[in-house]
Amino acid sequence: MSFAFYLISALTVAGALAAVLLKNLVHCALALTIAFAGLALLFLNLDAQFAGFAQILVYIGAVAILVVFAILLTRGSETPKDGEIFSRTWLAGLAVAAAVFAVLGWAVLGTAPMLPHSSPAPHVTVLQIGNALMSRYVLPLEIVAVLLTAALIGAVMVAMHEKEEKQ
Amino acid sequence: MFEWLDQVFVLLKHWLVSFLPATWQPVAGILLCVLTIICLFPALFAICVLLERKGLGRMQNRLGPNRVGPFGIFQPIADGVKSLTKEDLVPLSADALVHFMAPVVLVVVVFMGFAVLPMGRNMVLVDLDAGLLFYFAIGASTELAVFMAGWSSRNKYSLLGAMRAVAQMISYEVPLLLSSVAVVMITGSLSLSKIVEAQNHYTWGLPHWYIFTPWGFAGFLMFAIAATAETNRSPFDLPEGESELVAGYFTEYSGFKFALFFLGEYVGMLSISGLGSTLFLGGWSSPLEALNWVPSWIWFFSKLLLSIAVFIWMRGTLPRLRQDQLMNFAWKFVLPMTLLNLFVAGLWRFLGDGWERWVVCSAILIVAYILMGRVGMYREHFGPRRYRYAE
Amino acid sequence: MTPLAGFLLVAALLFSIGLAGALTRRNAILVLIGIELMLNAANLNLIAFWRYGPHPEALTGMMFAIFSIAVAAAEAAVGLGLVIAVHRHAHTTDIDLMNRMKG
Numbered sequence: 001m002s003f004a005f006y007l008i009s010a011l012t013v014a015g016a017l018a019a020v021l022l023k024n025l026v027h028c029a030l031a032l033t034i035a036f037a038g039l040a041l042l043f044l045n046l047d048a049q050f051a052g053f054a055q056i057l058v059y060i061g062a063v064a065i066l067v068v069f070a071i072l073l074t075r076g077s078e079t080p081k082d083g084e085i086f087s088r089t090w091l092a093g094l095a096v097a098a099a100v101f102a103v104l105g106w107a108v109l110g111t112a113p114m115l116p117h118s119s120p121a122p123h124v125t126v127l128q129i130g131n132a133l134m135s136r137y138v139l140p141l142e143i144v145a146v147l148l149t150a151a152l153i154g155a156v157m158v159a160m161h162e163k164e165e166k167q
Numbered sequence: 168m169f170e171w172l173d174q175v176f177v178l179l180k181h182w183l184v185s186f187l188p189a190t191w192q193p194v195a196g197i198l199l200c201v202l203t204i205i206c207l208f209p210a211l212f213a214i215c216v217l218l219e220r221k222g223l224g225r226m227q228n229r230l231g232p233n234r235v236g237p238f239g240i241f242q243p244i245a246d247g248v249k250s251l252t253k254e255d256l257v258p259l260s261a262d263a264l265v266h267f268m269a270p271v272v273l274v275v276v277v278f279m280g281f282a283v284l285p286m287g288r289n290m291v292l293v294d295l296d297a298g299l300l301f302y303f304a305i306g307a308s309t310e311l312a313v314f315m316a317g318w319s320s321r322n323k324y325s326l327l328g329a330m331r332a333v334a335q336m337i338s339y340e341v342p343l344l345l346s347s348v349a350v351v352m353i354t355g356s357l358s359l360s361k362i363v364e365a366q367n368h369y370t371w372g373l374p375h376w377y378i379f380t381p382w383g384f385a386g387f388l389m390f391a392i393a394a395t396a397e398t399n400r401s402p403f404d405l406p407e408g409e410s411e412l413v414a415g416y417f418t419e420y421s422g423f424k425f426a427l428f429f430l431g432e433y434v435g436m437l438s439i440s441g442l443g444s445t446l447f448l449g450g451w452s453s454p455l456e457a458l459n460w461v462p463s464w465i466w467f468f469s470k471l472l473l474s475i476a477v478f479i480w481m482r483g484t485l486p487r488l489r490q491d492q493l494m495n496f497a498w499k500f501v502l503p504m505t506l507l508n509l510f511v512a513g514l515w516r517f518l519g520d521g522w523e524r525w526v527v528c529s530a531i532l533i534v535a536y537i538l539m540g541r542v543g544m545y546r547e548h549f550g551p552r553r554y555r556y557a558e
Numbered sequence: 559m560t561p562l563a564g565f566l567l568v569a570a571l572l573f574s575i576g577l578a579g580a581l582t583r584r585n586a587i588l589v590l591i592g593i594e595l596m597l598n599a600a601n602l603n604l605i606a607f608w609r610y611g612p613h614p615e616a617l618t619g620m621m622f623a624i625f626s627i628a629v630a631a632a633e634a635a636v637g638l639g640l641v642i643a644v645h646r647h648a649h650t651t652d653i654d655l656m657n658r659m660k661g
Contacts (some may be wrong), residue, residue, distance in 0.1 A: 061307025093581025
């Protein structure tokens with residue numbers, strides 16, 4: 001457990017908390033990017049260079065921008081009229097989340113002594129990842145390609161202006 | 168003699184670091200490099216601004232700045248002093264924290280790109296295995312800074328400029344990435360120093376730069392177009408179109424923060440020029456085998472300044488595009504061409520060493536270019552403008 | 559505490575924060591943000607197990623995370639497209655008010 005780990009974890013968790021607690025949705029989206037950046041740093045801390053950079057490229061470069069665009073297109077940066085940002089059933093939701101965290105934390109801490117202590121850092125080159133993607137994981141890769149194409153077309157179709165219906 | 172000159176900065180770094188205890192040496196070496204980059208590129212920025220103002224002035228039959236110092240060469244210093252002493256205005260309704268963070272994020276992100284650019288033989292800050300991916304990941308974050316600037320200002324011009332800028336940067340990021348992927352396919356590596364090494368060979372005294380291949384030439388043109396749009400330069404400078412949006416997303420910035428945006432824009436231009444010359448123009452390798460004795464960093468920085476000159480030339484020559492033309496151009500012309508270029512690069516790789524691959528690859532690209540240009544013109548009713556006069 | 563346990567705890571915390579956000583906020587976009595956080599927490603788990611697992615050279619966990627990032631991007635695009643379409647139709651993104659199946 002290094003100092004860097006604690007620092008980055010604190011940053012990530014703070015970003016995530018701000019993302020779900022802040023009132024203004026644009027602030028939420030910006031806090032979310034902090035959480036994403038923190039996660040990318042955690043990936044780098046875990047010697048997963050490629051995944052970390054992919055995380056920055058996809059999440060900060062694309063998903064965060066998408067969220068921001070959606071917020072502006074739906075006038076989400078204006079607070080609701082009654083000023084209430086939480087749902088009527090927020091207590092139940094919070095209880096469920098707390099219960100999930102309790103179970104997960106109990107499971108992790110309960111098995112912690114059995115977990116491997118430390119292992120030498122695996123040296124993974126981009127070449128290896130490319131080879132794996134093109135040989136062992138080629139079918140998932142193709143499926144993801146089809147999925148992304150479908151999602152692209154689907155998102156455009158869904159978000160496109162509906163044809164003016166006859167009055 | 169000349170080998171020594173080539174490595175002068177590396178040797179200097181080792182000499183300076185050797186005064187410290189061994190445990191501190193790696194950190195001190197990195198800090199020294201970072202410090203050099205942070206000092207060097209703002210200096211280059213000042214030179215570029217002067218060059219741009221003088222050059223544009225000449226293109227427009229003006230003299231350009233000529234009051235401060237001989238031929239106005241101290242103009243950037245005067246500009247700097249002015250922007251530092253100006254009052255820093257923040258609009259009353261602005262989102263203070265985001266408004267403050269935007270220029271900081273932009274400048275930090277832009278400078279991080281230099282970490283992986285090889286500026287000479289053995290002169291790269293961190294030789295990442297996924298260097299190109301790092302560069303693009305970092306580059307994608309500038310969009311967020313632009314959005315933060317535009318949104319936090321609470322000004323319709325700022326927001327319009329930011330939305331235009333983000334839409335444009337996302338659209339042109341795709342061709343920028345795809346045109347670089349062709350290089351990665353041929354080199355077989357994402358490491359920028361390996362990409363330069365792969366181009367540092369000579370036949371008959373001429374270099375193996377990727378721009379001298381059909382796919383490399385097409386890829387370089389597409390890369391240059393996308394890079395111009397990414398850095399919001401003319402003819403793609405709609406996000407800050409002065410005649411429509413005052414100054415776009417940084418309308419509400421003044422004083423030092425405005426200077427930071429200005430710095431970010433120019434340093435971004437320098438950085439993407441560096442990437443372009445690394446990918447297609449051989450990075451620090453010399454253009455002729457006979458000139459190999461010239462230090463490698465001289466070549467890198469001459470290529471950098473040459474591309475800046477081209478940027479300035481384009482700004483002085485081309486009129487600004489309209490928003491829909493910009494988007495159509497990105498999605499309907501540049502993107503299909505880069506996809507085709509990927510296919511051609513694959514063909515080039517597997518057609519062997521003969522002359523056939525030159526003919527086949529060039530033919531595919533030229534035919535596609537002409538066809539797409541013609542079809543696009545027909546669809547969009549381009550062509551000679553028909554003037555209608557008032558009668 | 560072993561490093562792996564630390565990463566797993568952070569992932570669990572992130573997952574719970576995302577879940578709480580998705581369950582308690584009224585805005586549909588915030589629900590999507592919560593789901594993104596949950597997906598990311600899962601990715602962190604995958605990468606952590608890959609790093610400290612017995613066979614990191616097989617790249618399984620890393621590949622899983624990379625594919626999951628790609629799928630999450632598709633999910634975000636379609637989800638936000640849906641939110642925009644619903645907003646255009648119902649003029650609200652408040653989930654408490656979206657209680658009619660009929661348009």
